[in-house]
Amino acid sequence: MSSKNSTDKLDRVVSQARVAREEREQSYRSRALKMYPWVCGRCAREFNQKNLQELTVHHRDHDHDNNPGDGSNWELLCVYCHDNEHSRLVDSAYGDSTTETQNKEETYNPFADLASMLKKRK
Secondary structure (H helix, E strand, C coil), rough: CHHHHHHHHHHHHHHHHHHHHHHHHHHHHHHHHCCCCCCCCCCCECCCCCCHEEEEEECCCCCCCCCCCCCEEEEEEEEHHHHHHHHHHHHHHCCCCCHHHHCCCCCCCCCCHHHHHHHCCC
16 A cells, blocks of 8 residues: 555544544533533532533423523533433323322421410410
């Protein structure tokens, strides 16, 4: 193989790598990482270059095609908080019993007769 051919091949590989990098930088994840501090929006865990792969972009409206340029549909979440967010969405589709108990009207008040009980003690 001549040095001309190997130089041409190397130039093509470098050019392809640059194009791929530019495409990645235009992706919503790259834009979000440039736009927001590297901190989980839920647990406030901070990230650096070593653990940045554990920081994800969450779409607030759960529509991965909704990527406005201002980033208003994104929030950075660690993988754990991101999984939790999507689990809550799945759970809500099956009905969440906590909302049923929270909406019920309370009928018992443990402090209803507190004033008279305190007067009796004196």
